[in-house]
Amino acid sequence: MTSDFENKNFFLPYGRHDIDEEDLKAVRNALLSGWLTTGPKVEEFEEKTAKISGAGFGAAVNSGTAALHAAMAALDIKPGDEVIVPPITFAATANAVVYQGGKPVFADVDPDTLLIDPLKIEEKINSRTRAVIAVDYAGRMCDYDALRKIAKKYDIYLVADACHSIGGAYKGSPSGSCADLTVFSFHPVKQITTGEGGMVVSNDKDLIHRIKLFRNHGISDDLHQRREKESWYYEIQMPGFNYRLTDFQCALGISQLKKLESRIHKRNCLAKQYDRFFERIDGIAPLKRQEFISHAYHLYVVKLDLERLKKNRLEIFSFLRNKGIGVNVHYIPVHYHPFYKKTFNTYKGLCPIAEYAYERILTLPLFPAMTEDDVKMVCHAIKRAVTP
Numbered sequence: 313m314t315s316d317f318e319n320k321n322f323f324l325p326y327g328r329h330d331i332d333e334e335d336l337k338a339v340r341n342a343l344l345s346g347w348l349t350t351g352p353k354v355e356e357f358e359e360k361t362a363k364i365s366g367a368g369f370g371a372a373v374n375s376g377t378a379a380l381h382a383a384m385a386a387l388d389i390k391p392g393d394e395v396i397v398p399p400i401t402f403a404a405t406a407n408a409v410v411y412q413g414g415k416p417v418f419a420d421v422d423p424d425t426l427l428i429d430p431l432k433i434e435e436k437i438n439s440r441t442r443a444v445i446a447v448d449y450a451g452r453m454c455d456y457d458a459l460r461k462i463a464k465k466y467d468i469y470l471v472a473d474a475c476h477s478i479g480g481a482y483k484g485s486p487s488g489s490c491a492d493l494t495v496f497s498f499h500p501v502k503q504i505t506t507g508e509g510g511m512v513v514s515n516d517k518d519l520i521h522r523i524k525l526f527r528n529h530g531i532s533d534d535l536h537q538r539r540e541k542e543s544w545y546y547e548i549q550m551p552g553f554n555y556r557l558t559d560f561q562c563a564l565g566i567s568q569l570k571k572l573e574s575r576i577h578k579r580n581c582l583a584k585q586y587d588r589f590f591e592r593i594d595g596i597a598p599l600k601r602q603e604f605i606s607h608a609y610h611l612y613v614v615k616l617d618l619e620r621l622k623k624n625r626l627e628i629f630s631f632l633r634n635k636g637i638g639v640n641v642h643y644i645p646v647h648y649h650p651f652y653k654k655t656f657n658t659y660k661g662l663c664p665i666a667e668y669a670y671e672r673i674l675t676l677p678l679f680p681a682m683t684e685d686d687v688k689m690v691c692h693a694i695k696r697a698v699t700p
């Protein structure tokens with residue numbers, strides 16, 4: 313997509329899905345297969361996703377949010393329990409704890425990566441702490457060696473909110489293999505999509521079994537087992553939800569998975585092109601990346617040195633938006649939201665590093681269909697936006 317930002321109708325979003333003929337064929341075949349939901353494509357998608365993510369098992373659900381909720385339910389998070397989360401994330405990470413009646417406790421982030429800081433986690437652990445949810449913000453995986461050590465030391469669960477990091481790796485271990493439970497999202501802006509959709513992957517068969525119960529009303533026996541037994545009998549083992557993902561969405565997911573590797577490669581190429589540009593620009597720097605991390609680049613985020621640039625972020629943001637560059641800000645710290653202030657007495661000053669970063673971050677367009685010319689155009693516009 314090569315475009316001219318002087319054209320008034322032009323808009324380059326920060327992220328966009330990609331659907332090809334093979335995807336359309338897969339969905340059509342699934343729609344005509346006789347199974348719209350709870351059919352064979354669900355299991356196939358679970359198996360294939362678990363395989364590429366280095367996990368033994370997967371449970372598909374109808375959003376990343378449902379996957380987080382199901383993960384909290386499988387760990388039996390309940391009123392009185394605390395779960396440590398970072399403030400720089402989409403609110404769904406913390407909301408999932410609240411759905412179970414638990415309390416999200418915010419631990420500040422590392423200033424260079426904006427990932428949860430293991431040292432800050434330890435300060436927040438007490439006898440009520442049951443789990444940590446680490447968020448692989450922007451597609452860069454957290455420091456899982458340090459996180460696993462903490463989880464083991466305090467006998468708490470480690471959950472990876474990997475809604476940004478499918479296809480990435482930490483020291484050679486794929487996203488999906490580093491925590492007790494790992495959660496993916498297949499929302500359209502993500503690396504692969506099912507429209508809406510999500511999955512929990514794990515090596516723990518029992519936890520995945522609980523998630524499968526939870527996504528299907530808490531029913532103990534699935535349709536196939538009942539059919540095999542020729543029985544109408546089922547039991548509600550827990551008050552679950554209908555979080556099922558349809559067969560045609562799973563067929564789309566299977567088709568999209570085939571393109572995951574090439575898409576991650578393209579995202580990395582575009583990110584490198586941005587990196588090279590920012591090496592030459594004073595006052596703007598990308599988030600830190602390290603060689604031992606294979607970045608999944610869901611987002612390309614830069615930090616603005618506003619003091620040096622002598623500009624405020626809104627000016628830069630508005631200039632770029634007016635040029636059709638769909639910059640965004642990920643994220644408003646979760647503890648700033650009125651619900652969290654009202655319910656958990658959170659306040660400005662609770663996580664100073666995240667708060668300082670929030671004032672200065674900007675997400676630039678990054679998706680596989682972008683061209684080198686698109687990146688050049690964004691860079692050109694940024695140069696104009698920050699020139700005094």
Ligand SMILES: Cc1ncc(COP(=O)(O)O)c(C=O)c1O
Pocket residue numbers: 375376377378380401402404405447473475476497498499508509510
């Ligand atoms: C970090 C993070 N967690 C959870 C979610 C929720 O995923 P979904 O939109 O599929 O419900 C998102 C979605 O963008 C996310 O970015």
